[in-house]
Amino acid sequence: MNTGQHERLEIVAYSPLKRFLVRAVIALIMLALGVGGYYYGRWSIWHERGTAVIERDELRVVTREQEEELKELRRRVLVTESSNAVDRRAYREVQQTVLNLNARIAQLENELHFYQRVMAPEKVDQGLRIDSFDLKPTEVDGAYEYQLVITQVTDNNTFIEGRALVSIIGKRGETQNVTIPLKDVSSDVDDLSVRFRFRFFQNVAGQLQLPEDFEPEKVQVILQSTGRKAMRIEQEFDWSTQEAL
Template sequence: MHYRTPRIVQPGSGRPLLWTLLVLLGLFAAGGYLWLQVGQNGGPDPERLQARIAADSARIKALEKERGQLLEQVAMLEQTSQIDRAAVQQVREQLAAFQQERSKMEEELTFLRSMVSTREDREAIRVQRLVIEKGGAEGRYRYRFTITRNMQNGGTASGWVFFAVDGTRGGKPAWLPLREITEEGTEKLKMKFRNFQDIEGEIQLPDDFKPLKVIIEVKPSNRKLPPVKQRFDWKVTG
């Protein structure tokens, strides 16, 4: 029986306008990775984290308002020819980056909220943010996902994670466990964390296999934590 401990991944006249925007982007970059502060082996209590979530939500609204003002300034400057087209294009590119950072920040806030939820019907452990990317060879893929737990439960979660790909092979339904799609024949992945853990790895699919679903099953060693099994559509990014 083979198992692997996954690697834990712990994230001219136009000048004043550009500098203002760059400062805003810096604020977004800092806020977008707030989740790192909760850590995999510790972090703030739920009440403190809720306060940070509220503060960052308010900052998103404020920055969005500032973004609208900057767009108005760009339009005005274009009309009055106060800055050249190259400067306008540069500002527009920065605004696009601004929007991308805003989206990332909202995603991370959603991630944090799921960790401090007090809903009784919420799973104690969840699998989130599955990403699949093409590898360096045909049929080879990289995967990564995050396992989280509700901070209300406290303590350390440990156990095993099982990864499989469901699809068709030769026109017939097929199910490939991790041991059949990894070079080392890994059967399961080890987990041990307090708030969350990032897991990543590589798989090699057969040429005649068409993937449809990814199945991730978490089996905690603590009996108080129920096992979790989630299915995700096979979607390759990048």
Template sequence: MLGATALHGQSAAPPQAVTAKSASTALREENARLRQLQAIDREAQATLRERIAGLVAQNGELTRRLALLRGVLVPDGQTPELGIAELLLSPQAVEGQFGYRMLLVRVPPPASGGTLNGRVEVHSLGQMDGQPLELRLAQLRLVLPRLQTLAGTLALPAGFEPQRLQVVLQPRGQAEQVFDFAWQDLVAAGPPMTAATPLP
């Protein structure tokens, strides 16, 4: 009898209790899986939004660049052989220093080809101590197959008040071309500006 009683005391839980416990465990596991799936879904959506934003920005930049290149066209619809598609000045942390970026564009005639070499000079026209003054701020290499981007920093002397920026393109074996811009327009432009018409 004692053996029977001891055996009876160690008997398994009722089937209903086992079933409820198993169901509870399965429910917890299912909830954990759902939370994990939700986290993965949120991460995927965030990544997708970032990619879409990047593609939109890239498309906007390409559209802007295309508009700038179209802006190089002269009124009669012909494309000049050499020009400036965009130019931007950006004030730097150091007073008197301005970052610049310009895009040179060349559309060679059908009979020609190769790279156009020469020199690019950047000048600023303004005033110092009430007197007109022209400064050469940069001298760069012109190595232009079809497109060439030039970027760097322009440093103005203390007390100089810039009014205009001139970019002088000096292709080897050809007449130089001078492009003239209002300094403040370039600084305030935000997006790079379409180039001015070359001076006569």
């Protein structure tokens, strides 16, 4: 038997209370960690939700501002377009007014020139004259407004009278040089010729309606005055340009 080796025995006192306390502390720590994690998660969610709400409210504010800005821009566009339309309309109106004024000025200049010729006989040949024959198309096909101006250039105030024969010359089908008296195409003329009597000038105006199968080429005007100084004046006007031939 080996007596040199000795087994060492350690006697530990058993304490149920201590073990309970250790377990309780561990349980409390675990509970605290669980509760802390739960409330931390709740706080994190609340914080993120609060941040999202703030961002949402900020976005709403920005959206409203952008909507207001967009409305303002649209309003400006409408105002600009309206202004441009008004400017264009005003420009057209002003342009038309200028054209009308220029046309009126040209008309007045022509009238002034006409009166100067009539009232200043020393500057032009005296006697009976065919001043002009004008045609103006109407909205009706083949219908025209006509105006014949007859003048007397004289150094006295005596009346002149006589007859004016107006004829339209053209072709009908294959027939050339067909002559139609004004009486046959104008309800304003009752006789073959138009009577005139005036001191300085006279206008013979009305409307004519050409036959459908007639193609006009020129207008012939013959004036025949009566009295001691009877005169016969004949002149032709091209239909298209109304210029004296």
